[in-house]
Amino acid sequence: MSSYLVENSYGKSAVRLTKVTRYADRHELKELSVSIQLQGDFAGSYTDGDNSKVIATDTIKNTVYALGAQHPVNNIESFAKNIGAHFLGRHKQVSAVSIDISQDRWERIVTDGKPHRHAFVGGGSEKRITSVECMRGELTIGSGIADLMVLKTTDSEFHGFVRDEYTTLPDVTDRIFATSIVANWLYKTEDADFDKVYARVRQLLLDVFAEHHSLAVQQTLFKMGDSILQACSEIEEIRIEMPNEHRILYDVSRFGLPNNNEIFIPTSEPFGLISATVSRATASKPVIAPAGLSSKP
């Protein structure tokens, strides 16, 4: 009796690329981190140390830069598709390519009231992301926003939940709601206007967060997903994760001071973690695997 190689993949992660496009009137800047995984006929490398079909991860890295020089990199989705098509087209032992790209947010410096033509200021932790899966005859394009930090100081309630022997949380009708949104959506087609959809989803996440009177993080999350599906016909399905980054009311009444709902302790841990996938009603089965309770060992 011997062991069996159930699945395998390999690739290069955190390939960082800066691309500057130098137009006459302005420079465009993209800073990306690219991760690529290949699947295919690579078992010999595992079982026998036979690398004759292995594309070195160093070559994968070089390919990102070489393709980056030849491709406009106007958006990460089309660049990811280009990378996937390259490996499938060039190496017949590759059966599937998974490309994940994360794009840093750089904004133009405003000087004299005008956006500068070639100087930029960092835009924080928020990332624009994409995950593209390329197989022969099959292409799946997902896009997303990661770590969009938001906080509202009111219009958030949480009450009426289960009370058991370990419940100590009081009902609250006015709490701070702070979270760091991660949203991932699946495109219906291969050729959407990715920039337009990204901008619309981002604004809808902010709008719903700001305007929705929240009875639960769950409710706000579903409202976000529903609003996005209503507004963006290009999207089949969206998964949203929202940590509840608690601001805990600090009790100053111990010091003879009034508790005016003004003084809080921001905490990093523990945090609530709420997630759901929202799809169009016509969808008969889930396309996106839930992250919770997945079959990870």
Place this chain on the structure above:
Amino acid sequence: MSSYLVENSYGKSAVRLTKVTRYADRHELKELSVSIQLQGDFAGSYTDGDNSKVIATDTIKNTVYALGAQHPVNNIESFAKNIGAHFLGRHKQVSAVSIDISQDRWERIVTDGKPHRHAFVGGGSEKRITSVECMRGELTIGSGIADLMVLKTTDSEFHGFVRDEYTTLPDVTDRIFATSIVANWLYKTEDADFDKVYARVRQLLLDVFAEHHSLAVQQTLFKMGDSILQACSEIEEIRIEMPNEHRILYDVSRFGLPNNNEIFIPTSEPFGLISATVSRATASKPVIAPAGLSSKP
């Protein structure tokens, strides 16, 4: 036409717990970070802000501490099972509980040549982990080791790989091999000797890493998985991930000095990422979903 809630889950992450057990001759120390996700009849919270079936994440946090006080916490697997059983048993609207626990490595301080009875020194980035999935009538127990950093200065080759137009890496017959192993295995049963298996797997990972003459990271990885399955009959399947944390030879010949394979640049990015799942030959299909090319959007 309206939106559809495909899946949802929620819970509390990063619940940190220190448990001290005070024996007459020594104290035992466990420091854990616990994350719990619940699935069940919670759609009302998303669609209507109806929290009547929601167990607050604050209650989930309290439950970890309360159960921690009543359970020996002798190993993380049994504690995770205990947490899962509590939620399934106490709240009928819960259909599934996913528990992830990460345990810090603390070692006894050695004074006067002897391990101290109640003083400990930190054991680094390495973690012992478990992932337990509890459903009514179904229990899956996975355990693992995360971030086991190892490096060998020789006995590692890499050559004979594909050469294409973007390949610049030379064949090498003696390179540094550095990685940070993540291994996750599935138990066949609910009641293995978890501490014994963990210790055996950890030692085998180190032994194979040190002793195997490597022709590829892939080959060493498969050898680890195979050796572990041979030695541990309790394990059904194991998934191993190994980043290739490159040490790049620095060319001192530019300065008239000999390149003696002694001076390297350690790099954090980019890194290769190699993974595979190894199972017993009798397994007819994979139990562990591959992380690469998964259906995440």
Place this chain on the structure above:
Amino acid sequence: MSSYLVENSYGKSAVRLTKVTRYADRHELKELSVSIQLQGDFAGSYTDGDNSKVIATDTIKNTVYALGAQHPVNNIESFAKNIGAHFLGRHKQVSAVSIDISQDRWERIVTDGKPHRHAFVGGGSEKRITSVECMRGELTIGSGIADLMVLKTTDSEFHGFVRDEYTTLPDVTDRIFATSIVANWLYKTEDADFDKVYARVRQLLLDVFAEHHSLAVQQTLFKMGDSILQACSEIEEIRIEMPNEHRILYDVSRFGLPNNNEIFIPTSEPFGLISATVSRATASKPVIAPAGLSSKP
């Protein structure tokens, strides 16, 4: 012969505070991390475990929240002064209080083209900081900006430097200039318009970075300091640190492609680190200790 306690201090670090001020037309949000160090007659705690003069660090933490409830916290400088005055006034064994505050950047969410009254979006890694030193009869107020990430794609040269046996860098007349500015300035007085000065310094850092044609990071840094001193009469002296966060030109000519100064590798390490203190010409001696070559062991 015995040992001697040369200096000592203690306090509480990373006291995180959220203060919400609820006006009729809008809410104001401040999120701070406060660190406090006390000096004074505390030697007995070190030498004899006599805590009779020790203000517990837990009390220091509580004091931050209690004072935060009573103080408007309209700017971090005045809040820091308030904290310092409290400890000096309340506890005669305290001879000096050092307060460091870091403020997160939150910006109002824009919905329907208007800034929202109570919803905010995270503003990234950039922090507004202050360091206030309070002694009886002496007060020093420093303020700063940390981690202001900026990048320009042109208008940066570096050439004419020393060539020795270990020099391989070519002269360049058009490189990317990326840095993460840390600026710390000393106020001449205790009662400047701290918000106005902060806003002016921040804009000047951005303006000089964007507009200055740089022959060296050093030159841009000095130009920043000089411009700030010219514009802000409230400032006595300013220290600026700028890491040179290299974007390394990736050579695609190896693949038969033209090097168009478009494809770069962003790197985190190693990085250049350039710093200087710029003062008014009338200053006869430095007030700010240089961070390089300081007498730290």
Place this chain on the structure above:
Amino acid sequence: MSSYLVENSYGKSAVRLTKVTRYADRHELKELSVSIQLQGDFAGSYTDGDNSKVIATDTIKNTVYALGAQHPVNNIESFAKNIGAHFLGRHKQVSAVSIDISQDRWERIVTDGKPHRHAFVGGGSEKRITSVECMRGELTIGSGIADLMVLKTTDSEFHGFVRDEYTTLPDVTDRIFATSIVANWLYKTEDADFDKVYARVRQLLLDVFAEHHSLAVQQTLFKMGDSILQACSEIEEIRIEMPNEHRILYDVSRFGLPNNNEIFIPTSEPFGLISATVSRATASKPVIAPAGLSSKP
């Protein structure tokens, strides 16, 4: 009236180096991160963009690797001295060189009960560090240990402290004491047995931590410094910083369970921060500047 350059320095930070020394019976491994700052006649670069005296930071980086190839790198102190001597000897415009080196902790993998000849396992967050200041005719050597994480489950009290209007902490006679020690010591001479002293200091820190019955973090800290000065005649002075990384007793009595001093919440923030410099009694004035209340702006 114009601005004045009070001080300036520049250099390269985070130059990472792996050195492997290949003996017949074993390989030695050193992994270092080196930071270098130069002071000297560099004002022209700041004021005029004149780089004619500037040694490029890229050259500084190359120099680390070139010297690393020629020097045994048997300990970080001698390597730092070598780097300093190089820059002072080679470039007359350099007046001072500050070298900081941090060494990762790698331990030999034990297989078959024996330490392996060329395979290593990572030793955690703990670092061995040195700070060497080189000026013409003057040399200062400091060494240290950073981030030595320790925890004891008993033998730590804290009571008898000041009670004021913001004090809520109860007196405790048995608490967990957890910290991450940073110790920096100054050598009396240029040529101590650096490895021996390092090993002795490290063991003394662990011994005192484990064995001392603590009435205050301050007391344990002073006892460490005093013991080290007694044991190591090579050391002139030592500065120790110890964050108090609180483990907060979790009150399970709310759930009808006994509080047995067994269940705690480990916290990362806020943390106490205790520090002091301990010197030989003959020292008339402090050599090491206190970090608290320093003249940083």
